[in-house]
Amino acid sequence: xxxxxxxxxxxxxxxxxxxxxxxxxxxxxxxxxxxxxxxxxxxxxxxxxxxxxxxxxxxxxxxxxxxxxxxxxxxxxxxxxxxxxxxxxxxxxxxxxxxxxxxxxxxxxxxxxxxxxxxxxxxxxxxxxxxxxxxxxxxxxxxxxxxxxxxxxxxxxxxxxxxxxxxxxxxxxxxxxxxxxxxxxxxxxxxxxxxxxxxxxxxxxxxxxxxxxxxxxxxxxxxxxxxxxxxxxxxxxxxxxxxxxxxxxxxxxxxxxxxxxxxxxxxxxxxxxxxxxxxxxxxxxxxxxxxxxxxxxxxxxxxxxxxxxxxxxxxxxxxxxxxxxxxxxxxxxxxxxxxxxxxxxxxxxxxxxxxxxxxxxxxxxxxxxxxxxxxxxxxxxxxxxx
Amino acid sequence: xxxxxxxxxxxxxxxxxxxxxxxxxxxxxxxxxxxxxxxxxxxxxxxxxxxxxxxxxxxxxxxxxxxxxxxxxxxxxxxxxxxxxxxxxxxxxxxxxxxxxxxxxxxxxxxxxxxxxxxxxxxxxxxxxxxxxxxxxxxxxxx
Numbered sequence: 166x167x168x169x170x171x172x173x174x175x176x177x178x179x180x181x182x183x184x185x186x187x188x189x190x191x192x193x194x195x196x197x198x199x200x201x202x203x204x205x206x207x208x209x210x211x212x213x214x215x216x217x218x219x220x221x222x223x224x225x226x227x228x229x230x231x232x233x234x235x236x237x238x239x240x241x242x243x244x245x246x247x248x249x250x251x252x253x254x255x256x257x258x259x260x261x262x263x264x265x266x267x268x269x270x271x272x273x274x275x276x277x278x279x280x281x282x283x284x285x286x287x288x289x290x291x292x293x294x295x296x297x298x299x300x301x302x303x304x305x306x307x308x309x310x311x312x313x314x315x316x317x318x319x320x321x322x323x324x325x326x327x328x329x330x331x332x333x334x335x336x337x338x339x340x341x342x343x344x345x346x347x348x349x350x351x352x353x354x355x356x357x358x359x360x361x362x363x364x365x366x367x368x369x370x371x372x373x374x375x376x377x378x379x380x381x382x383x384x385x386x387x388x389x390x391x392x393x394x395x396x397x398x399x400x401x402x403x404x405x406x407x408x409x410x411x412x413x414x415x416x417x418x419x420x421x422x423x424x425x426x427x428x429x430x431x432x433x434x435x436x437x438x439x440x441x442x443x444x445x446x447x448x449x450x451x452x453x454x455x456x457x458x459x460x461x462x463x464x465x466x467x468x469x470x471x472x473x474x475x476x477x478x479x480x481x482x483x484x485x486x487x488x489x490x491x492x493x494x495x496x497x498x499x500x501x502x503x504x505x506x507x508x509x510x511x512x513x514x515x516x517x518x519x520x521x522x523x524x525x526x527x528x529x530x531x532x533x534x535x536x537x538x539x540x541x542x543x544x545x546x547x548x549x550x551x
Numbered sequence: 552x553x554x555x556x557x558x559x560x561x562x563x564x565x566x567x568x569x570x571x572x573x574x575x576x577x578x579x580x581x582x583x584x585x586x587x588x589x590x591x592x593x594x595x596x597x598x599x600x601x602x603x604x605x606x607x608x609x610x611x612x613x614x615x616x617x618x619x620x621x622x623x624x625x626x627x628x629x630x631x632x633x634x635x636x637x638x639x640x641x642x643x644x645x646x647x648x649x650x651x652x653x654x655x656x657x658x659x660x661x662x663x664x665x666x667x668x669x670x671x672x673x674x675x676x677x678x679x680x681x682x683x684x685x686x687x688x689x690x691x692x693x694x
Contacts, residue, residue: 303566304688305659306638307646315628316648323671368629418658
């Protein structure tokens with residue numbers, strides 16, 4: 166049976182601000198600026214938005230959108246507190262809302278002053294799921310994701326022989342792609358030597374294994390396919406979408422397998438909903454909070470077997486022109502950290518044929534993931550309408 | 552006109568656990584130098600971190616019992632960047648994730664074993680490190 170959500174909703178509008186380090190704008194202003202761009206991209210009157218899912222914690226609540234954009238009748242407001250998995254999980258909620266007729270157009274937005282405002286260790290205190298880590302792990306000197314996820318990376322290296330050279334490859338290729346984009350924080354070439362010479366943060370993660378602290382806003386509009394096909398831009402449908410939560414969701418330490426993320430559960434559901442498999446994916450935007458997180462997700466997504474993610478990323482395979490181009494915009498590692506909503510925007514551009522110098526030829530079906538909190542995993546498979 | 556004294560930034564405070572009603576016995580045990588874990592009174596299975604319901608049989612009855620201190624290394628990281636400035640003075644430090652013989656995992660700093668000698672499966676032992684009158688934290692040392 167074809168899943169009732171398959172291709173019934175579409176990404177109808179995308180918008181983003183400049184990605185910078187240093188802004189005088191508030192998180193709310195960044196979200197509204199990106200939202201207005203996304204609405205213009207779609208050709209939708211801002212007042213017709215009737216669903217809003219702002220990033221939490223991000224300085225905006227749905228009511229701010231009524232006050233600023235004059236929404237006439239908001240029928241859905243929600244937060245999805247899944248850290249980096251939030252944005253792609255929001256696509257699922259938005260697709261459900263527009264497919265059932267609860268909403269016409271759902272706005273998903275992120276605005277972040279991650280450089281000029283509060284930094285990562287402050288923001289984490291606001292995440293409900295970090296309460297357990299705050300009690301049991303912060304006192305022993307371990308609280309930031311770079312520390313909490315490093316143990317999994319180290320275990321993968323010990324078990325499978327994954328190397329720092331392979332982690333570096335993800336950073337280097339992502340930077341090459343960023344330079345083609347233009348709207349990025351990091352616009353100078355990065356070499357493997359630069360990566361290896363960067364300071365150690367939490368072994369095995371060096372500075373250039375870690376995503377950016379940056380300022381910026383991004384927004385995406387989800388509409389029912391029947392409505393989106395009459396809007397301004399080429400139709401990109403949501404073929405499959407899913408969120409997943411790992412066992413022991415608030416504590417990586419207590420998880421039976423510390424290398425199992427929510428994506429282990431959500432990826433098979435999204436593939437089944439879309440009726441496609443890894444071989445059908447032309448381009449993938451993989452949540453890259455850390456280089457290793459990309460390598461492990463490629464395994465979980467079925468592009469290679471567990472333990473083979475390190476060799477998989479080598480030899481140009483994940484670069485433009487390779488077998489599976491990933492993070493063609495520069496990702497969180499080099500473009501900017503808007504919690505992965507920039508990944509959704511880039512995938513939409515690729516499938517519309519709007520990706521400029523980074524355009525993947527004949528990109529018809531693509532995949533985007535979110536990864537966050539202690540390993541929540543979301544995934545969306547988008548495709549260009551035939 | 553005399554200059555105002557230059558203010559001295561207070562020393563950063565160590566982040567300390569805030570025990571919950573569920574976890575209080577665990578921290579009381581730590582303070583007494585005992586490794587107490589929560590066992591289901593109905594099915595007998597151990598669970599960590601402490602929580603109200605047994606996820607195996609859904610019983611809400613439980614008891615804290617002393618557990619063995621040995622375990623094997625599951626993974627580790629060496630923390631160089633002090634995300635909390637309290638830890639700046641002691642960085643780099645090793646945080647070890649250990650498969651306790653009791654059947655749970657514990658994350659704690661590892662003392663006395665050089666980074667180059669770490670490998671998965673290496674035996675270690677849980678010890679106790681008092682940080683003030685109220686709070687004692689687990690620490691791993693060579694068995």
